[in-house]
Amino acid sequence: MMKLTCGAEEQLKKDGVSYRVGKFPFMANSRAKAIDTAEGLAGELIHEAVLATNYDASSEDIARVCHANPMSEAIKEAAMATYDKPIHM
16 A cells, blocks of 8 residues: 655656545534534644654555544545545545
8 A cells, every 4th residue: 555645646646656545525524514614624634644644654544543523533534535435425
């Protein structure tokens, strides 16, 4: 399984490396639904991405870890989207 670091997508494209992208819309997240906006929430997720990057975590590694509800679990949902269906979609 390919492990990605921040900013690596452009390099993968340049090198012709096959990879998968997992996405999860913020509006499917319970907090975003409750406050009716997905704006301004990324700052609460940065620590998740930094931790995964520092430990060379794969998307499967990220998906198998328990994440705090409601915001950080959006990272888990996106990771799950690379190999399985997100729980809240």
